[in-house]
Amino acid sequence: MSDAALAVDLGGTNIRAALVTRDGTIRHLVTCATLAQEGPEAVIHRIVAAVSEVVAQERPDPSVPLGISAPGPLNPTTGVVYFATNLPGWYDIPLRDLLSERLQRPVMIGNDGNNAALGEVLFGVAKGVRHLIYLALGTGVGGGIIAHGQLIEGTRGVGGEVGHVSIDPSGPRCHCGGIGCIEAYASGWAIARDGELLVHSERSTTIRELAAGGPITAAIVAEAARRGDASARAVFERAGRALGVGLAGFVNLFNPEMIAIGGGVAAAADLLLPALLETLPRYTMAQIYPDVTVQLSALGGHTGIFGAAARVFYAEDGALGTART
Numbered sequence: 001m002s003d004a005a006l007a008v009d010l011g012g013t014n015i016r017a018a019l020v021t022r023d024g025t026i027r028h029l030v031t032c033a034t035l036a037q038e039g040p041e042a043v044i045h046r047i048v049a050a051v052s053e054v055v056a057q058e059r060p061d062p063s064v065p066l067g068i069s070a071p072g073p074l075n076p077t078t079g080v081v082y083f084a085t086n087l088p089g090w091y092d093i094p095l096r097d098l099l100s101e102r103l104q105r106p107v108m109i110g111n112d113g114n115n116a117a118l119g120e121v122l123f124g125v126a127k128g129v130r131h132l133i134y135l136a137l138g139t140g141v142g143g144g145i146i147a148h149g150q151l152i153e154g155t156r157g158v159g160g161e162v163g164h165v166s167i168d169p170s171g172p173r174c175h176c177g178g179i180g181c182i183e184a185y186a187s188g189w190a191i192a193r194d195g196e197l198l199v200h201s202e203r204s205t206t207i208r209e210l211a212a213g214g215p216i217t218a219a220i221v222a223e224a225a226r227r228g229d230a231s232a233r234a235v236f237e238r239a240g241r242a243l244g245v246g247l248a249g250f251v252n253l254f255n256p257e258m259i260a261i262g263g264g265v266a267a268a269a270d271l272l273l274p275a276l277l278e279t280l281p282r283y284t285m286a287q288i289y290p291d292v293t294v295q296l297s298a299l300g301g302h303t304g305i306f307g308a309a310a311r312v313f314y315a316e317d318g319a320l321g322t323a324r325t
């Protein structure tokens with residue numbers, strides 16, 4: 001069992017690397033730009049350079065594994081990234097083996113949403129929890145499910161895609177090709193899309209003024225809502241209701257102790273949570289609703305790094321949390 005793990009957070013914008021101890025201390029955090037447009041080989045080269053810098057400073061034993069949080073559907077057993085929307089040219093990349101070969105140490109890979117769920121249990125708001133639904137509200141909606149202390153990954157390791165469960169067969173089209181997915185209502189792109197529709201149909205002067213001719217983002221729609229723009233508020237209410245309906249389905253399936261919400265859009269929790277908390281009990285079985293609490297992540301910008309380290313510790317420990325009596 002390792003006292004520490006090397007951890008890499010591979011994002012579309014930045015690569016972060018660090019050493020993380022079992023008690024949750026991040027040591028020697030290195031950040032560099034991903035420059036994803038340069039393609040997989042250049043990005044992998046930068047990951048190796050960032051990790052090598054951490055290794056040179058912290059000198060972990062060669063047996064200390066590296067955990068990596070990567071976007072996109074991937075197979076944690078084979079270590080292959082199938083594709084990644086924010087990383088051009090990434091198709092069927094055997095990332096785990098490439099890194100293991102170049103860094104000469106064991107590497108464990110996981111989807112960033114699934115890893116973040118593990119990170120919340122080991123280091124975050126869900127410490128000790130064995131039954132967790134984790135939702136990462138970012139540009140897209142990722143997440144992970146932990147049941148009986150085990151991460152639910154499915155036959156190919158792509159399971160736990162909580163954002164791509166449809167709550168309305170006649171709802172908006174999703175980036176995954178589906179229709180009415182939770183992501184198509186409550187992600188950063190969906191909220192920005194709704195904001196654009198409001199401006200084009202001249203139903204929100206506040207959003208138009210805040211955008212000032214630039215792109216309309218979820219943060220702008222949130223700001224308009226906080227300034228009292230009723231149409232912008234309605235966007236977040238609809239997103240909150242979509243989350244409430246979707247999460248109720250997961251609660252009925254898994255009877256979790258906790259729903260944890262992280263990701264950049266969680267900064268708009270003040271706008272999302274009222275509708276979510278009103279909707280959740282309406283679609284949850286009455287007997288199990290009292291078992292679940294809704295919490296916001298406190299890992300912030302370090303979610304990816306903690307998740308990557310948690311992937312290593314979870315692989316070593318085999319189970320998470322402590323049984324309730």
Ligand SMILES: [Zn+2]
Nearest residue numbers: 164174176181
């Ligand atoms: Zn989808």
